[in-house]
Amino acid sequence: MNHSQLSNNIIKKSSFLCVGLDTDPRRLPAGMEANEKNVLHFNRVIIEATHKYAAAYKINIAFYEAMGPQGWEVLQETLKFIPDGIFTIADAKRGDIGNTAEQYARAFFEVLNFDAITLNAYMGRDAVAPFLAYSDKWAIVLALTSNPGASDFQYRTDAKGIPLYLSIAHAAADWGSPGQIMLVAGANRTTELNELRAALPQHFFLIPGIGAQGGSLAEVYASASTATGPCMLVNASRSILYASSGPDYAIRAGQEALRLQEEMSNLINQAN
């Protein structure tokens, strides 16, 4: 999917919501046994309940790897439930030397056919380049994350006072076009979102940290949107997946996705 297709889908749906499928077998609704079959069923129901409001799905690979070989089958089957035209992200945070990055690119872009993958750029350009060899596929590079540990190294300034996350953002923008490079920046970092947007006016941002992690959608929109549209995907995982642990989990997940989509629609409309 290219930049204008993604932008058009967002406008058409009035939604820049990314639904995160971080499905933990131990957090399935009450009465549902923790096994692979039920994870797949749960994912199907969640996708059915939310896809009208979602511009993207982000699948957190860790939760599937923790199931062993069957986890990868659940991953493949889950992808089949996502309707065509909805952007798919492998939240994998991979990053390795060139010959290894090529293998990860094969795994996520060829075997699984995701539109995008999250990447850690600590190992530099050759950890990202092999993913850019696939046209209309995206490398989503970690800039500033939403977790407490972000303060350990990401804000570390160089001699000129430039923080590491900003150096990585600039470098990533040099490595690939706004049609292939996206950046991760946390919803709880609105000051830095402003700064990143000023530096990269055309790049999509993938923004986690809404919902369970507590960021405000209106503040995020004010900081990160562009003159031509949202140019972002805002992720919510746990607040949707676990909106209810009862038999109404699908309805409640759909309601939470709708609530976020309506808030996004209002923000888009107010901006126009």
Add this chain to the structure above:
Amino acid sequence: MNHSQLSNNIIKKSSFLCVGLDTDPRRLPAGMEANEKNVLHFNRVIIEATHKYAAAYKINIAFYEAMGPQGWEVLQETLKFIPDGIFTIADAKRGDIGNTAEQYARAFFEVLNFDAITLNAYMGRDAVAPFLAYSDKWAIVLALTSNPGASDFQYRTDAKGIPLYLSIAHAAADWGSPGQIMLVAGANRTTELNELRAALPQHFFLIPGIGAQGGSLAEVYASASTATGPCMLVNASRSILYASSGPDYAIRAGQEALRLQEEMSNLINQAN
């Protein structure tokens, strides 16, 4: 496996060789079709040919993920061929927020039962902490890698002139004991290996970049060994796996592993 068990195994075998199983189906010996069954067979033969000379095996997860769900089965079966008492490393370079890191720890320490995993610490302490909850399991944190892209961010100095790789090394040493934290540093970085050893006198280093990537074993040993022993694992992957593409591949792999082990043995003996 704890620090003294690993150190004792290294002394007993006179080897700090780590054999990297980065098995690429497209680089199997001539006449062997590129499929999962043959990768497993190849791994078994390589392990049989090299285990007498190896202190550790490092499995590069990317090559298995590129095979899809069956890749994870090959991974599980490959681990069964590694004799007890040999240290096993998942070269996965994972790194994510706490709840996700817990899932990766389950995948690699519980489901697959590796002794250690390589981690990317860009996201900070909470990306590493869940792995340290497992006693006698190891978090191997990327400090300075051997690839060209290492120069993009890893040498970036702060206002005091301290490079990022050294800040990460110091932080990792604060997060866990030398019995759980190991550091990755490239064999082609001998000056920096000296500096890292001075900073962390007791920690094991995992050192890739010998062989196909061109680092010198004698220089590495001079830079990174300690008064009490090697305190390192030096990895070779392609130079062993692909020592021959003919029917003598097992013999040649064994010879290359033996050659490295003998060189290691000489270095250990000279130091005593």
